[in-house]
Amino acid sequence: AQPDSSSLAEVLDRVLDKGVVVDVWARISLVGIEILTVEARVVAASVDTFLHYAEEIAKIEQAELTAGAEAPEPAPEA
Amino acid sequence: MSESHLYTYGIIDDNESLALNVDGVAGATRAYTVSYRSLSAVVSDIETTDPERTDAAVEAHNTVLQAVLEHDATRAVVPMSFGMAFKNARTLKGVLRGARRALRSTLTEIAGTVELGVKVLAPGDDTAVDTAAVRSDVTARLSALSVGETENDCFTDRLIINKSYLVEHDTRDAFDAAIDEIDAAHDDLTVRYTGPWPPYNFVDIHIGAEQAQQGGR
Numbered sequence: 001a002q003p004d005s006s007s008l009a010e011v012l013d014r015v016l017d018k019g020v021v022v023d024v025w026a027r028i029s030l031v032g033i034e035i036l037t038v039e040a041r042v043v044a045a046s047v048d049t050f051l052h053y054a055e056e057i058a059k060i061e062q063a064e065l066t067a068g069a070e071a072p073e074p075a076p077e078a
Numbered sequence: 079m080s081e082s083h084l085y086t087y088g089i090i091d092d093n094e095s096l097a098l099n100v101d102g103v104a105g106a107t108r109a110y111t112v113s114y115r116s117l118s119a120v121v122s123d124i125e126t127t128d129p130e131r132t133d134a135a136v137e138a139h140n141t142v143l144q145a146v147l148e149h150d151a152t153r154a155v156v157p158m159s160f161g162m163a164f165k166n167a168r169t170l171k172g173v174l175r176g177a178r179r180a181l182r183s184t185l186t187e188i189a190g191t192v193e194l195g196v197k198v199l200a201p202g203d204d205t206a207v208d209t210a211a212v213r214s215d216v217t218a219r220l221s222a223l224s225v226g227e228t229e230n231d232c233f234t235d236r237l238i239i240n241k242s243y244l245v246e247h248d249t250r251d252a253f254d255a256a257i258d259e260i261d262a263a264h265d266d267l268t269v270r271y272t273g274p275w276p277p278y279n280f281v282d283i284h285i286g287a288e289q290a291q292q293g294g295r
Binding site (some may be wrong): 001002003005006007008010011012014015016017018019020021022023024025026027028029034035036037038039041042 | 127170273278283
C-alpha cells in the first residue's frame with residue numbers, strides 16, 4: 001500500500017502540535033535580546049539526544065548577517 | 079513602510095537553493111530559501127508575523143513541505159510548527175545561526191528517512207479482537223523495518239495502535255509491503271497508513287529569547 005498524506009486530522013495533528021517552535025521575540029526582533037536559548041530533542045535510532053544551548057546573539061556581527069557576506073564555517077566544536 | 083515578512087515551513091541542507099511554485103500560507107504562490115551558511119529555511123513572503131490559524135492555512139503549510147519532499151524525496155527536512163513567521167531575513171538568519179548546532183545534528187539524525195503514520199482500528203461492532211496479539215504482531219513487523227518510533231495517544235477504545243515510524247528510504251518498499259501483509263492478516267481491522275511526512279514526531283526543538291531589559295534570570 002502507498003501511504004496517504006491528505007487527511008486533515010493527520011495534518012493538524014502534526015503541523016499544530018509538533019515541529020520547531022521559535023518564540024515571537026526571537027522572530028521579530030534582535031534588538032534587546034541577549035541570549036538565544038535552544039532546546040532540542042531528537043528521537044531516532046532508539047537513542048534520545050537532548051541538547052541545550054544558550055547563545056549570546058548580541059555578539060552577532062552585523063556584517064555576518066548581511067546577504068552575500070559568507071564567512072567560512074568555524075572549526076567544529078567538541 | 080511595508081516590508082514583507084517571511085513565513086517559514088522547514089529547514090533543509092543548503093546543497094542547492096530551492097524555488098518552488100506552490101500555494102503557501104496566506105496566499106503565497108512561491109516558496110524559496112533563505113540561507114545562513116549551510117542551513118536553509120524554506121519560506122514564503124507574508125504580510126503579517128502572526129498568521130491566522132485556519133484549516134486552510136495549516137493545509138497550505140503541509141502542502142509546501144510535501145512539495146519540498148516531492149522535489150527531492152531523499153532530502154531531510156526539519157519541519158517548523160505552524161505560524162513561525164519572521165520579521166525579516168536578518169532575524170531569521172540570526173535564529174539559524176544561534177540554533178545551527180541543534181539544527182545540524184537534527185538534519186544528520188534524520189537524513190535519508192521519512193515519517194510514516196500507522197493507525198489500526200478495531201471494528202465498530204462487538205467483534206472480539208485480541209488487541210494484545212494484534213499489537214505485538216504489528217509492532218514487531220514494523221519495528222524491524224524502522225529506525226525510530228513514537229507512541230501516540232490512543233484517543234478512542236477502537237484505536238488499537240497509533241504510532242509514527244521513522245523509516246529509511248531504502249526500506250520504504252518493504253514497509254509498504256508489510257502494511258499490505260498486516261492488512262491481509264487482520265481483515266476485520268482497519269489500517270490507516272499515512273505519509274510520507276517530514277519527521278514531525280521525531281524532532282522537538284524550542285528556540286527562545288531572553289531580553290536584556292528583563293535582566294539576568
